Amino acid sequence: MFLTVIDENAGFEAVSVELTLRQTKIRHLQLKDMVCVDPETSLGETIATMQRRRNGCALVAAGSNLVGIFTERDLIRKVVGRDQAGLERPIRDLMTPEPAVLSPDDSLLDAVRLMNRGGYRHIPLVDSANRVCDCLSVINIVDYLLECYPQEVFSLPPTPGQNFSEPDGA
Amino acid sequence: MICPACGSVNLPGADRCEDCLLPFSKLDIPLATEGLQKRLMEDTIADLKPQPAVTVAPEASVEEAVQLLKDKSVGCVLVVEEEIVVGILSERDVLYKLGGMEGSASSVKVFEVMTPHPVTMEAEESIRFVLHQMSVEGFRHIPVVSFDHPPRIVSVRAVLNYLHQSIEDASPERASR
Numbered sequence: 001m002f003l004t005v006i007d008e009n010a011g012f013e014a015v016s017v018e019l020t021l022r023q024t025k026i027r028h029l030q031l032k033d034m035v036c037v038d039p040e041t042s043l044g045e046t047i048a049t050m051q052r053r054r055n056g057c058a059l060v061a062a063g064s065n066l067v068g069i070f071t072e073r074d075l076i077r078k079v080v081g082r083d084q085a086g087l088e089r090p091i092r093d094l095m096t097p098e099p100a101v102l103s104p105d106d107s108l109l110d111a112v113r114l115m116n117r118g119g120y121r122h123i124p125l126v127d128s129a130n131r132v133c134d135c136l137s138v139i140n141i142v143d144y145l146l147e148c149y150p151q152e153v154f155s156l157p158p159t160p161g162q163n164f165s166e167p168d169g170a
Numbered sequence: 171m172i173c174p175a176c177g178s179v180n181l182p183g184a185d186r187c188e189d190c191l192l193p194f195s196k197l198d199i200p201l202a203t204e205g206l207q208k209r210l211m212e213d214t215i216a217d218l219k220p221q222p223a224v225t226v227a228p229e230a231s232v233e234e235a236v237q238l239l240k241d242k243s244v245g246c247v248l249v250v251e252e253e254i255v256v257g258i259l260s261e262r263d264v265l266y267k268l269g270g271m272e273g274s275a276s277s278v279k280v281f282e283v284m285t286p287h288p289v290t291m292e293a294e295e296s297i298r299f300v301l302h303q304m305s306v307e308g309f310r311h312i313p314v315v316s317f318d319h320p321p322r323i324v325s326v327r328a329v330l331n332y333l334h335q336s337i338e339d340a341s342p343e344r345a346s347r
Binding site: 017018021047048050051054056072073075076077080109112113115116119121138139141142143145146149152153154156 | 206207210211232233236239240245261262264265266268269298299301302304305306308310326327329330331333334337
């Protein structure tokens, strides 16, 4: 009886990934601390904060309400190489206003679809009152999916073609 | 090793259960039968459809490189010298290392800001190496090189697209069951 159960596991697996994505809510993920700044913060200060916190994305919030997002891409597009782009300008003028958002109660599948459709790498998470909760990054999703396959992905040697002459620890 | 069939305890490394003779060897091998797991085991980096890389010389100014990032709408440029990849310059490098320095983009050279000696892959390798590097090292772009091809790039967006595709492929007939 048990033998058949083991064999069926293989088929069960393919469903489970999609099911997990559907059922897992974004709030179940462990997310990095977000960087959140006021709309009146200067560009220089925002960049310094992003550098200090090693984060490529800053949420812009007035009080606790999300008004925009400032990412590496905004920096490349609107700041670097422009002479008149002073570091004193408020971040409000340079951010991307009204970004696409999700709620922490949305599923991971929603996030995957939204990111894929819009080409976003970061999605701010807000609650029903538009209060900022967190920021979901594309790498969080990839990480989560790969954690379903530790044996296949994480037990690899660091580079392809790296062979060990004898078993480790033997 | 506890036998999954009869529950009796065996010595670690045993080939079969001493009580019910269930062979254990099969249990350790990842079962790549269908779905995402099968694709992870069998697909190569070429299945991620690496895009031709935008390249720049190490002596070019960061301003030129940033202009390339903007014009081509890409997240990184490869720094190539005599057809060899010597570095990679991504949006993140510009943010972290150039950041708030005003008007400096034209005077700073690419090789001062780039990440030197990036990890490169070949298109015939398993897709799992790319996923591994991205997840463990946090890279968002990995150069794909070969002898007879100009360098190409795999980005995290391609990975997301790939994962999304395999999930959508798997779902319709699953849902109808």
